[in-house]
Amino acid sequence: MAIMKSAASRFADSRGKHDHRRCVSKALRTADEVCTERGLRLTPTRKHVLELIWTRHAPIGAYDILSRLSKEGRQDAPPTVYRALSFLMGAGLIHRIDTLNAYLGCETPKHLHAAQFLVCRSCRAVTELGDPAIARLLAQRVKAAGFTADAHDLEIKGLCDTCRG
Amino acid sequence: MAIMKSAASRFADSRGKHDHRRCVSKALRTADEVCTERGLRLTPTRKHVLELIWTRHAPIGAYDILSRLSKEGRQDAPPTVYRALSFLMGAGLIHRIDTLNAYLGCETPKHLHAAQFLVCRSCRAVTELGDPAIARLLAQRVKAAGFTADAHDLEIKGLCDTCRG
DNA sequence: GTGTGTTATGTTATAGTATTACAGCGAGAA
DNA sequence: TTCTCGCTGTAATACTATAACATAACACAC
Numbered sequence: 137m138a139i140m141k142s143a144a145s146r147f148a149d150s151r152g153k154h155d156h157r158r159c160v161s162k163a164l165r166t167a168d169e170v171c172t173e174r175g176l177r178l179t180p181t182r183k184h185v186l187e188l189i190w191t192r193h194a195p196i197g198a199y200d201i202l203s204r205l206s207k208e209g210r211q212d213a214p215p216t217v218y219r220a221l222s223f224l225m226g227a228g229l230i231h232r233i234d235t236l237n238a239y240l241g242c243e244t245p246k247h248l249h250a251a252q253f254l255v256c257r258s259c260r261a262v263t264e265l266g267d268p269a270i271a272r273l274l275a276q277r278v279k280a281a282g283f284t285a286d287a288h289d290l291e292i293k294g295l296c297d298t299c300r301g
Numbered sequence: 302m303a304i305m306k307s308a309a310s311r312f313a314d315s316r317g318k319h320d321h322r323r324c325v326s327k328a329l330r331t332a333d334e335v336c337t338e339r340g341l342r343l344t345p346t347r348k349h350v351l352e353l354i355w356t357r358h359a360p361i362g363a364y365d366i367l368s369r370l371s372k373e374g375r376q377d378a379p380p381t382v383y384r385a386l387s388f389l390m391g392a393g394l395i396h397r398i399d400t401l402n403a404y405l406g407c408e409t410p411k412h413l414h415a416a417q418f419l420v421c422r423s424c425r426a427v428t429e430l431g432d433p434a435i436a437r438l439l440a441q442r443v444k445a446a447g448f449t450a451d452a453h454d455l456e457i458k459g460l461c462d463t464c465r466g
Numbered sequence: 467g468t469g470t471g472t473t474a475t476g477t478t479a480t481a482g483t484a485t486t487a488c489a490g491c492g493a494g495a496a
Numbered sequence: 497t498t499c500t501c502g503c504t505g506t507a508a509t510a511c512t513a514t515a516a517c518a519t520a521a522c523a524c525a526c
Contacts, residue, residue: 213506218484234399237483254448267442277432278457283419285459292443294450378477402512
């Protein structure tokens with residue numbers, strides 16, 4: 137089972153083991169590859185929104201993205217951001233966290249995968265489990281119920297160990 | 302594994318095996334019992350909101366509830382509805398479906414339970430799985446990750462068998 | 467039953483999230 | 497060139513939720 141704590145919470149832990157600049161540029165490079173492979177157009181606007189999401193490296197809201205764009209002097213309206221988000225989700229490059237109305241870079245966009253997000257209602261940090269056993273069991277049960285799941289992205293709400301203490 | 306398809310989708314199927322009036326009144330009676338047991342006050346407003354939710358018997362939005370109240374001649378403002386919803390969730394009488402920004406009566410408020418909701422992105426119907434195996438596995442993995450879950454209510458997005466066809 | 471603290475509700479305003487609708491622009495195909 | 501199609505710009509609006517403060521109802525002690 138892989139446990140990937142988002143960079144923001146790593147920073148909060150002040151462990152600082154994370155070369156963030158490199159991490160962002162790697163995500164952008166991967167995104168380029170993915171889009172090329174699939175014949176999708178990662179336009180400058182879309183790429184820039186993705187960059188902002190990865191720069192934050194924690195769930196970020198659409199209007200937060202918008203205000204960052206505006207701080208850069210761009211005067212974009214909400215549809216610009218929502219269109220980009222919509223494209224990025226379609227390409228599998230980001231996840232939407234419904235619980236938070238927020239968006240998060242996908243760690244492994246190259247292959248479809250099931251993710252389970254642990255969402256802390258106190259600090260809003262998100263930890264991503266990538267547990268194949270959960271995914272398998274779920275797939276089986278969902279299918280048995282005659283349902284076709286888009287993905288198996290789950291959100292589990294609660295308290296992270298830091299906030300519980 | 303229990304599969305409970307919401308009444309609204311049953312109606313859509315026009316099977317009509319469902320005595321809805323009775324179903325609503327039963328839910329209200331159960332709510333009374335639950336609140337009495339736990340020392341909670343199911344006030345007229347709260348009860349009425351719960352009744353509207355059960356009358357719909359499918360996910361219903363806060364503003365939909367509000368407009369039904371207004372059709373009855375009541376002039377409630379949003380906080381009235383949100384307060385009632387908040388109370389009802391706290392009492393375990395309803396679930397919030399984040400994916401839909403909507404609220405749904407809880408089928409078994411007497412005992413805490415984990416539920417998995419299959420949410421159709423096409424018709425917005427919700428089917429509730431109540432699978433103990435999923436709940437168990439999840440509980441184990443979540444705990445291992447040092448997280449304390451509030452509940453194990455999951456939302457799985459996709460297409461129901463009707464919409465897929 | 468009167469006071470008092472607590473819980474619930476009323477009311478206004480506003481914050482936060484997302485979409486519709488239509489116009490314009492630009493690159494590649496016919 | 498002209499057309500088309502996908503992307504972007506822009507304005508308006510819809511939808512969802514909460515803050516802040518005032519008032520009312522209830523519960524309990526005295």
